[in-house]
Amino acid sequence: xxxxxxxxxxxxxxxxxxxxxxxxxxxxxxxxxxxxxxxxxxxxxxxxxxxxxxxxxxxxxxxxxxxxxxxxxxxxxxxxxxxxxxxxxxxxxxxxxxxxxxxxxxxxxxxxxxxxxxxxxxxxxxxxxxxxxxxxxxxxxxxxxxxxxxxxxxxxxxxxxxxxxxxxxxxxxxxxxxxxxxxxxxxxxxxxxxxxxxxxxxxxxxxxxxxxxxxxxxxxxxxxxxxxxxxxxxxxxxxxxxxxxxxxxxxxxxxxxxxxxxxxxxxxxxxxx
Numbered sequence: 001x002x003x004x005x006x007x008x009x010x011x012x013x014x015x016x017x018x019x020x021x022x023x024x025x026x027x028x029x030x031x032x033x034x035x036x037x038x039x040x041x042x043x044x045x046x047x048x049x050x051x052x053x054x055x056x057x058x059x060x061x062x063x064x065x066x067x068x069x070x071x072x073x074x075x076x077x078x079x080x081x082x083x084x085x086x087x088x089x090x091x092x093x094x095x096x097x098x099x100x101x102x103x104x105x106x107x108x109x110x111x112x113x114x115x116x117x118x119x120x121x122x123x124x125x126x127x128x129x130x131x132x133x134x135x136x137x138x139x140x141x142x143x144x145x146x147x148x149x150x151x152x153x154x155x156x157x158x159x160x161x162x163x164x165x166x167x168x169x170x171x172x173x174x175x176x177x178x179x180x181x182x183x184x185x186x187x188x189x190x191x192x193x194x195x196x197x198x199x200x201x202x203x204x205x206x207x208x209x210x211x212x213x214x215x216x217x218x219x220x221x222x223x224x225x226x227x228x229x230x231x232x233x234x235x236x237x238x239x240x241x242x243x244x245x246x247x248x249x250x251x252x253x254x255x256x257x258x259x260x261x262x263x264x265x266x267x268x269x270x271x272x273x
Contacts, residue, residue, distance in 0.1 A: 131165035140179025152193035175201030198254035
């Protein structure tokens with residue numbers, strides 16, 4: 001009964017591939033090769049996505065530098081227009097459009113910038129509260145918060161972290177044109193401080209989930225320019241974190257951001273002596 005080994009096998013021991021029947025050995029090798037191939041494919045896909053973002057951002061960087069000065073000049077001149085009844089509305093529309101154009105320039109320049117050295121210790125609760133104060137939701141959107149009572153501290157750039165939350169909230173809000181529920185949670189999972197933002201909007205089709213991080217590819221239900229999630233993806237990576245998305249068409253979408261805790265918060269509670 002032990003002819004495959006030539007001896008009695010130890011408990012839990014598997015036979016060497018070479019001693020298995022040729023057909024089974026071949027199938028097992030194929031399965032292992034397939035798994036390795038999937039790993040290489042995932043790595044290549046992640047690398048390609050990062051390279052695509054960097055390449056596209058670098059290409060438009062020169063254009064953005066050239067655009068910044070004339071945009072600022074037009075904005076300055078527009079602010080000097082008189083606030084008469086006939087002109088005021090058009091003046092405000094011009095300034096609003098110029099602010100949007102400047103925001104696009106700033107955002108794409110940030111996409112192509114080098115990674116920052118994040119050393120500041122920040123309270124996650126402050127990041128979330130700042131993003132909520134700076135943001136806005138639709139009249140028919142109900143915002144609910146469930147923030148952890150634990151002191152979740154992370155190392156990073158506070159403004160970049162606020163941008164992560166703000167952009168995800170903005171996407172959730174835009175995904176619910178007829179109203180709905182926007183939930184914001186923070187919690188600790190293993191060695192990560194987590195931020196979870198969910199909506200009850202239209203959802204994202206499965207064939208588009210892997211493309212939402214690409215620049216200028218807005219979610220199909222939003223009116224954005226398609227840069228918000230690219231910035232989110234970049235900032236999360238710069239903070240050595242991860243982001244996951246789950247979505248069901250017709251039910252909504254949930255983004256979960258995992259950010260490494262500061263070292264002092266990774267340790268468990270001290271025991272009394």
